[in-house]
Amino acid sequence: MSAALALWRALLSLALLGTTTSAIFLLLVLVAAFQYRRAARKAREDAGHVPDASLPPVTIFKPLHGAEAKLEENLESFFQQRYPEFEIVFGARRADDAGLRMAETISRRHPEIPSRFVVSGPPAWPNAKVFSLSNMIPTSSRNYFVISDSDVGVSPNFLRHVIAPLLDPKIGLVTCPYQGVSAGDFWSSLEALGLSVEMASGVMVAEMFEGLRFALGPAVALRREVLEKIGSIAATADYYSDDFVLGNKTWAAGYKVIYSHYVVRHVLTPRPVTRTLGDQLRWMKSTRYSRPLGHVGAGLTYAMPFGVLGLISAAALGHWLLGAVLLAVALLNRIVQSVVVGWQTIGDRQSLKLCWLYPLRDLEGFFIWAASFTGRKFFWRGEKYRFGKEGKIAPVDRPSAPAEGAQR
Numbered sequence: 001m002s003a004a005l006a007l008w009r010a011l012l013s014l015a016l017l018g019t020t021t022s023a024i025f026l027l028l029v030l031v032a033a034f035q036y037r038r039a040a041r042k043a044r045e046d047a048g049h050v051p052d053a054s055l056p057p058v059t060i061f062k063p064l065h066g067a068e069a070k071l072e073e074n075l076e077s078f079f080q081q082r083y084p085e086f087e088i089v090f091g092a093r094r095a096d097d098a099g100l101r102m103a104e105t106i107s108r109r110h111p112e113i114p115s116r117f118v119v120s121g122p123p124a125w126p127n128a129k130v131f132s133l134s135n136m137i138p139t140s141s142r143n144y145f146v147i148s149d150s151d152v153g154v155s156p157n158f159l160r161h162v163i164a165p166l167l168d169p170k171i172g173l174v175t176c177p178y179q180g181v182s183a184g185d186f187w188s189s190l191e192a193l194g195l196s197v198e199m200a201s202g203v204m205v206a207e208m209f210e211g212l213r214f215a216l217g218p219a220v221a222l223r224r225e226v227l228e229k230i231g232s233i234a235a236t237a238d239y240y241s242d243d244f245v246l247g248n249k250t251w252a253a254g255y256k257v258i259y260s261h262y263v264v265r266h267v268l269t270p271r272p273v274t275r276t277l278g279d280q281l282r283w284m285k286s287t288r289y290s291r292p293l294g295h296v297g298a299g300l301t302y303a304m305p306f307g308v309l310g311l312i313s314a315a316a317l318g319h320w321l322l323g324a325v326l327l328a329v330a331l332l333n334r335i336v337q338s339v340v341v342g343w344q345t346i347g348d349r350q351s352l353k354l355c356w357l358y359p360l361r362d363l364e365g366f367f368i369w370a371a372s373f374t375g376r377k378f379f380w381r382g383e384k385y386r387f388g389k390e391g392k393i394a395p396v397d398r399p400s401a402p403a404e405g406a407q408r
Helices: 003-048 071-079 098-109 128-139 158-167 186-210 224-229 242-252 273-290 292-300 304-316 320-345 349-353 355-371
Strands: 058-063 086-092 115-119 144-148 171-175 178-181 219-223 256-259 264-267 377-380 383-387 393-395
Touching: 003 158, 003 186, 003 292, 003 304, 003 320, 058 071, 058 128, 058 158, 071 098, 086 098, 086 128, 098 115, 115 128, 144 158, 144 224, 158 171, 158 219, 171 242, 178 186, 186 256, 186 273, 186 320, 186 349, 186 355, 219 224, 219 242, 242 256, 242 273, 273 292, 273 355, 273 377, 273 383, 292 355, 304 320, 304 355, 320 349, 320 355, 349 355
Parallel strands: 058 086, 058 144, 086 115, 171 256, 178 264
Antiparallel strands: 144 219, 171 219, 377 383, 383 393
16 A cells, blocks of 8 residues: 555545544534523523512623724613613723723713723733723622623613523623624624634533533623632733633632523624734634633534545545535535524524535634644734733733732
């Protein structure tokens, strides 16, 4: 047997293995999605039956950093909540921040909603967002918090649905699934599909097997007592994935973390393709450090790379029909995932309309996953950082002090 023949046979075997593992993953995703939809229906009904008198006052924290696409629409959606009593605290590094100015303008349109504006100054901790939150949280005297990113939009019943579960003292944190909202270009559409389908699939499977032990950043709700028990928001300040760490520490403290039935909108900003891919690579690298074993195993959940490899290797061995079947199986696998998860479960119509495009997103995701094993440095909001152990980060171009144990 020639070396070339042996190589093609080995590659075909790898393709068959990957096709099998991705099919198994799809089966797990379908089961997890069914369980999630069933639980979501009950949770939605339960939240709707909670009387207004039982809903506690809430503070919403909104860290800001400049202007973004649809920022005004996103911020105003939080002022429009149908909820008995809430306030909004906005924070930024500088008083002239464009996002902060926009929030001030919107607040003047809604004088009935108490709002405050906090300028934190240059960040002294590795994670600038967490540093801003550390200055914002002390301004609230309330016991129920919502922390949400600036690129998130919600409907008027958002607060009711994420706060109601926290009335159960066993539940410490509620984290929300999200659907990606494209900026309108091709690469943004691929990214949005990944947010609606790929991200939700992984979280639902994790919840099915072990329950949630982490949180997702766009929107989380928790009680003050939980934050105090884990050591305040400063406990997350040395990490890029502060949301993951916040949920993980909540779980480790003995509380339950739940994946909400409420889906928020994660609005993407128009940017060059290099920036789009760079942002995704940064997120993927953060997973490499925060969940190393799971990140390695994620390589076997992709379908399209193995379908393409199967087509090429089988064709090289003269088995064109087998290669075509492997590619077709991979395509069908990802189309089904897009329809069932993105459309039926998350409610993203684009996941149905563009289900034929999701296989390409799967292929793109695989290459980004492979690239995540290279290098430790990354760019974030105009600054350069370096990943360290356990997902901790250190800014390269500005001084900072570790937040753990800091007295403020």
